[in-house]
Amino acid sequence: MKLLPVISLLALTSATSALDNGLMRTPPMGWMSWERFRCNIDCENDPKNCISENLFRDMADRLAEDGWKEMGYDHVMIDDCWSSMLRDKDGRLQPDPQRFPGGIAKLARYLHDRGLKLGIYGDLGTHTCGGYPGTTLDKIDTDAQTFASWGVDFLKLDGCYSNEEEQQKGYPLMSKALNATGRPIGYSCSWPAYRGGLPPSVNYTLLGEICNLWRNYDDIQDSWDSVQDITDWFFDNQEILQPEAGPGRWNDPDMLIIGNFGLSVDQSRSQMALWAIMAAPLIMSNNLRTLSSEARAILQNGAAIAINQDPMGVQGRRLLQERSQIEVYWRPLSQSASALVFLSRRQDMPYRYHTSLAKLNYTAGSYEAYDVFTGKTLSGLSAATEFTVSINPSGVVMWYVYPKMHYEHPHAIVHMVWICVKRGSVPIAVIPPFHH
Ligand code: GLA
Numbered sequence: 080m081k082l083l084p085v086i087s088l089l090a091l092t093s094a095t096s097a098l099d100n101g102l103m104r105t106p107p108m109g110w111m112s113w114e115r116f117r118c119n120i121d122c123e124n125d126p127k128n129c130i131s132e133n134l135f136r137d138m139a140d141r142l143a144e145d146g147w148k149e150m151g152y153d154h155v156m157i158d159d160c161w162s163s164m165l166r167d168k169d170g171r172l173q174p175d176p177q178r179f180p181g182g183i184a185k186l187a188r189y190l191h192d193r194g195l196k197l198g199i200y201g202d203l204g205t206h207t208c209g210g211y212p213g214t215t216l217d218k219i220d221t222d223a224q225t226f227a228s229w230g231v232d233f234l235k236l237d238g239c240y241s242n243e244e245e246q247q248k249g250y251p252l253m254s255k256a257l258n259a260t261g262r263p264i265g266y267s268c269s270w271p272a273y274r275g276g277l278p279p280s281v282n283y284t285l286l287g288e289i290c291n292l293w294r295n296y297d298d299i300q301d302s303w304d305s306v307q308d309i310t311d312w313f314f315d316n317q318e319i320l321q322p323e324a325g326p327g328r329w330n331d332p333d334m335l336i337i338g339n340f341g342l343s344v345d346q347s348r349s350q351m352a353l354w355a356i357m358a359a360p361l362i363m364s365n366n367l368r369t370l371s372s373e374a375r376a377i378l379q380n381g382a383a384i385a386i387n388q389d390p391m392g393v394q395g396r397r398l399l400q401e402r403s404q405i406e407v408y409w410r411p412l413s414q415s416a417s418a419l420v421f422l423s424r425r426q427d428m429p430y431r432y433h434t435s436l437a438k439l440n441y442t443a444g445s446y447e448a449y450d451v452f453t454g455k456t457l458s459g460l461s462a463a464t465e466f467t468v469s470i471n472p473s474g475v476v477m478w479y480v481y482p483k484m485h486y487e488h489p490h491a492i493v494h495m496v497w498i499c500v501k502r503g504s505v506p507i508a509v510i511p512p513f514h515h
Contacts, residue, residue: 096288097327100258102265103291104326105388106360107233109154109198110138110147114299114334114364118160118209122178127368130160131178132186135197141367143193150379151388154233154265155190156198156362157183159209166212171225172201187230198233198265199226203249204240213240219252220259227260234266238273246270254289267331269294276312277319287328292360295320299333301341303473306350307424309333313357314397314408324358324394331360338365338374345474347377348452352420352477355387356395356408382451382479386410386418398439405432405470407439416481417441419448423470430470436480437462445483452477 112130122129139155142148161183167173174183187197201222204213214222214236226234236253238246250270257264268290274280276295286293296312299305309332313320324330335354337347354361363378370378377383395410395418408420419439423430436446446460452475460466460483468476 097325098254098266098287098289098291100263100266100291100327102263102327103329105390105392106329106358107154107265107292108151108361108384108388109156109196109363110142110152110367111154111156111158111198111235111334111362111364112138113158114301114336115339115366116158116364120160120175120178128366129178130157132174132181135186136189138367139190139193139195142195145367145375146379147367148194150381150384152361152363152378153194154196154198154362156200156233156235158200158235159202159207159237160211161200162207162211164211170218170221172212172222183229183231187232191230196232197230198235199229199231200235200237201226202237202239202241203246203253203270204238206240208237208239214249214253216245216249216252219249220256223253223256223260223264227257227262227264230262232262232264234264235269236267237269241273243274246273251285251289265291267292267294271295272297277316283319283323287323287325291327292329292331294331294333296332299336301336301339303342303346306336306342306346306353310353317396321394321396324392326390326392329358329360330394332357334362334364335378336364337378338363338367338370343473344373344377345471347374348477349422349473349475351377351380351383352451352475353408353422355383355477356410356418356420358387358389358392358394358410361387377452380451382449383477386412386451386477386479389413401432403430403432405430407434409439412479414481416479418451419478419480421468421470421476423472423474425470425472427472429472431467432470433465433467435463435465436460441480446480447483448478448480450476450478458483 116128119129122131135155135157142152161174163173163175190197202213205215206213250268254266257266271281272294296309299309313332320330337350389412391413393411395408398409399407404424406422410418412418421432441462443462448457448460470476
């Protein structure tokens, strides 16, 4: 298989321009209600798990108090089923009064006081996918202004119950309307997911100009099958999708389901690794109150996050699908570093995969590899060095690879600030060994 040289990859990426709101220069991170809590509105019988202000306040507390915010998970995103079935007398959306008695503005303040941001959900169409009031074309300005007046920082605009023509008009109009509020509001467009995700029905050039991220494909479900299906679709279509991503404009393969019921520990590492390679938004949908320590360690893995948040913002690619059912994924990173993921689709036992960096298209030279999930460093690798990685069934081995040269010059370390993760105004320099 022929690999695109890095140079042409970069050229492709810099040719794209992003929505000019200055937001989400690295993929957004946070928590969203949908996959785990769906449209559970039964607060009477299931008060802890229903869509209510308590759920979002609880998750905000967890993000702020359990080390998530420091790792970059700073958004709490309300998904569907938050609103009242009726607009107010002035035609504005309003939250369900029983489940959100304090209102959205108060919830936004609660989050902002903790250094977090609030996301909300709307739907371009007559109804949301869950049957709540939608945003028809005539309501776009009103809804943008309402969200801004509440202090909302992010909008996911779904596309149930609208046709192609309405979407063609509505998604750009909402982008304008959000900008016109003067409040910086990250904008996620589900538009491509409703148009098959591929050109010619989807115009990614336009999407990048009007949205910060977009759902390209089907909803994630709580299973390894679903993670594999999404992974396959994104990498089967990488020639189209990969060049479209970059700072401020991201493909969104949907939420992280790590910490729920469907993934083993190995499969959880696989999702984290693949989402990092894809430069995907890291938006968890899980119960942060009861997360296992394994799930937390995977989601808070500093190296995986740093790879995901690399400032160059180049989405990675699948390099190889071996007959042995091993697949190799690669993402170029700043400071001449890169990430490699070896994924096993096998269902038998750990597989010993033999290869070399040269076989993975690395140029001659001397490298070190930091193993993201074991924390071990492999040194003395030349491009030609044959090595073996042992990959568990449905698991991964993930490496952060960097040229040895950099390490020998103390200056270079200061100069390069390896992978600088900028969150708000606080830059965090991640230098191996990564903090966990
Ligand atoms: C669609 C979206 C999901 C979620 C639900 C809510 O299916 O793709 O992410 O927002 O609607 O009803």
